[in-house]
Amino acid sequence: MKILEVQHLTKDFGGLRAVDSLDLDIEEGEILGLIGPNGAGKSTVFNCVAGVFPPTKGHIYFRSEEISGRKPWDLCKYGLARTFQIVKPFASKSVLYNVMVGAFAITAKTSEAREKALGVLEYLNFEDRKDTRAGNLTIADRKRLEIARALATEPKLLLLDEVMAGLRPAEVDEMVAIIRRLREQGVTIFVIEHIMRAIMALSDRVVVIQFGQKIAEGLPQQVAADENVIKAYLGEEYAVS
């Protein structure tokens, strides 16, 4: 069953067409990678899917229901969560508090939110940081907090926007393992990432966009060998060598 279907998605910012008639879908339980050069429109796709802004044109279906134009909080309660490329926790609040904010999407009871948040922190091997102020976390730990906040909403579909940017290689490996484990638990994952090693290791399928348009789609190894992708994304130097 398709958990997400995006049809002819177009998003304009004034005169700029950031996403241009994009079609894609994700099967339940799949990990779909979305790659493309800087400014290709990847985060804009996420923003439209997660309800941050309405599409200019096109349709988005989540679990067969049209969600175009619905608000993030509403979608979150419905099982669609995202992380932000620019991590913005409540810096003066504790890690636990920040994760509880996520959990309030699924419960109004503080005790339940706390329990849910503690469970997620434990799952991510992060419970030793629960009392740390979010503003004092390292980059790697902030990324982990972003995932924890999203997970506390019990998503069926999780959108991860560059959660590995700025991480050291060992931290990238750890994040890849965390994301795999999430999928094993039944969470469908839509992931934007610039670190090719990670996207190749994680994705069942990869969609490549450039100037808001899809230029390739397929298995990771197919996409990595595609001439258009090599030119657009990996740079001409790869194409000629």
Ligand SMILES: Nc1ncnc2c1ncn2[C@@H]1O[C@H](COP(=O)(O)OP(=O)(O)OP(=O)(O)O)[C@@H](O)[C@H]1O
């Ligand atoms: N809120 C906004 N208002 C105006 N223009 C925007 C907005 N968000 C994105 N854009 C523009 O839309 C285009 C696509 O941006 P987007 O952030 O989606 O790219 P991206 O593929 O995520 O890039 P990166 O890899 O650098 O994160 C860019 O030209 C960007 O400047």
Ligand SMILES: [Mg+2]
């Ligand atoms: Mg982006």
